[in-house]
Amino acid sequence: MSDTTVLAASPAAAAGPEHVETPVAYDGILLAGFGGPEGQEDVIPFLRNVTRGRGIPDERLEEVAHHYRHFGGVSPINAQNRALKAALEAELAARGIDLPVYWGNRNWAPFLEQAVQDAAADGRATLLAIATSAYSSYSSCRQYREDLARALDAAEREGGFAPGTVTIDKVRQFFDHPGFVHAFTEGVTTAVRDLIGDGVPAGRIRVLFSTHSIPTSDAQRSGPRDRDFGAGGAYAAQHEAVAATVMAQVADTIPAAAETGWELVYQSRSGPPTQPWLEPDVNDVIGELPGRGIEAVVIVPLGFVSDHMEVLWDLDTEAMEAAEAAGIRAVRTPTPGVDPAFVSGLVDLVVERRDGTPAAERPHLTPLGPWFDVCRPACCENIRAGFKPAVSGVLP
Ligand SMILES: CC1=C(CCC(=O)O)c2cc3nc(cc4[nH]c(cc5[nH]c(cc1n2)c(C)c5CCC(=O)O)c(CCC(=O)O)c4C)C(CCC(=O)O)=C3C
Ligand SMILES: [Fe+2]
CATH class of the missing domain: 3.40.50.1400 (Rossmann fold)
Incomplete structure (x- = not known):
């Protein structure tokens, strides 16, 4: 899959250099998490996924496994994302917004690949992603976009969906929301x-x-x-x-x-x-x-x-x-977790993107915001990882 096909598949592909995209009638939300192990036997395979493509030997991975081992091989992150998904569903229902939430992770089950295929099988093909990551950098933005592109590619190959039938955009980085x-x-x-x-x-x-x-x-x-x-x-x-x-x-x-x-x-x-x-x-x-x-x-x-x-x-x-x-x-001090202000803020981010709300009306608490709907060319690139296709970006 070339970068061009992924980007052309996105409803935002026609984007100019503006902060704000035109309205899109999304039919599903894709909650994209990091993922974490849920038992001792998951720890090394999970770490292999996190470090995929970098050829780190298992002995070295075992050294970074100790904090997971200490907690019985279980990261709390999946339970936290299940709770966030449930809270988002409740908030959407309370506001009368008919958008199902599919949840998948970059590095552990349930994987993004499965979530995209489930959505497509349900006839939900115009997806808006929310990543559980607020700032701009390779690890906190672009890598999510690359993994979403990989999941889209897998859905096309394994789910038999024609290229372009399923699309994924992503809400803006929300650090100052x-x-x-x-x-x-x-x-x-x-x-x-x-x-x-x-x-x-x-x-x-x-x-x-x-x-x-x-x-x-x-x-x-x-x-x-x-x-x-x-x-x-x-x-x-x-x-x-x-x-x-x-x-x-x-x-x-x-x-x-x-x-x-x-x-x-x-x-x-x-x-x-x-x-x-x-x-x-x-x-x-x-x-x-x-x-x-x-x-x-x-x-x-x-x-x-x-x-x-x-x-x-x-x-x-x-x-x-x-x-x-x-x-x-x-x-x-606490993280946002399922703080009602955070959950309703995420739904606000979905609504502003769906509606193409003008930048001047978008909530933001720092002079840096509101951040871009769609990442600029070369945004958050990683010279170590090299070029990989990514959703929700614009070509140079
Ligand atoms: C910016 C950033 C965030 C915040 C944004 C976001 O939230 O996404 C984040 C989150 C997380 N990082 C996590 C876990 C890990 N991160 C690793 C490695 C790395 N993280 C990096 C950056 C970030 N990481 C980087 C530059 C590396 C070096 C490897 C590379 O160049 O890619 C490794 C490999 C072992 C190691 O090297 O220590 C692990 C196991 C977990 C899960 C926790 C759980 O299981 O509960 C979460 C939420
Ligand atoms: Fe990390």
Whole structure:
């Protein structure tokens, strides 16, 4: 399948360089998750899928398997996506919107391939995808679009659907949508209020907004190529902008929080030590906080949609241990999960895309938004992975 056929199959294929696409009568929603193992025997096959195409030996995969092994080989992520699917269905029904939700994952069962085939078999062929990933980068945007293209290709080959009969678009990156940001602001507000109530001065609290580290080469290529977002690309710029918004909202409710300092930190680094990834690491920063006079740290999982393994292990286990070793109090705030504001925000994103709502009317909390409906040429490209077909993009 060539890139041209995939893109031509999309209702958005005629897109110009505008932010907003023309209305499309979608007949189904495709919830695209990361996927996670559901038992010890799933762990290595799951990790082979995550690292597919990179030829990493099983012995090396076993080294990164330890946090899954620790939790019985089960990631909570699939249960969280089942709950999100049910919450979306309830919200759609409450609003009288007749769109079934199909759920599939990039890396583990139920797979996106099956979800696309199920939708097509039900006669739902004009699909709008929602990925459980809010920001721009190869791993958080383009890789979902590539895996959706692969699923579409499989549906055509295995399900016998003629090319072009099934199409997939994707809602815009929602990092600064109020529905996504809501749970973070609530969490930081509660944490800061409680700490101040316990006698910790606002100026001795530090808020660490944590997100997944990525190779700096991916970060520099995140977002559209023709705009300059600074050293960390659109990925870092989006996180910085959302974090600043959250802190401003917190200070609106708790004026003393204007004295509370914050910064963006990174977690879950992998890859060879020779390859530069975004820094600083959350645990390194926590270790330095006592020396800066900090008594309590608020850890905000800003890069994540639910309390999956990257949150349970890297933050609730490792970062909490780092805080204990540093002798400071630590609170980890909630992810959006099935927060009603998040769920209704996702439905709002579906409706605005279906209706072609003008950009000026689209909710967004940072000057970077509202993000593009359709990715620009070369958006979030990955020079390590090379070129792969992707849905919901425009050709150069
Ligand atoms: C930006 C980003 C997000 C956020 C966006 C989003 O949410 O999609 C994210 C989410 C997640 N990452 C996850 C798990 C893993 N990520 C890995 C590896 C990698 N992630 C990367 C980036 C990201 N990852 C990168 C650049 C790599 C290096 C390998 C490569 O170059 O591609 C590996 C391989 C082992 C290792 O290398 O550590 C695993 C097992 C899980 C599932 C958790 C669960 O099971 O509950 C989730 C939600
Ligand atoms: Fe990851």
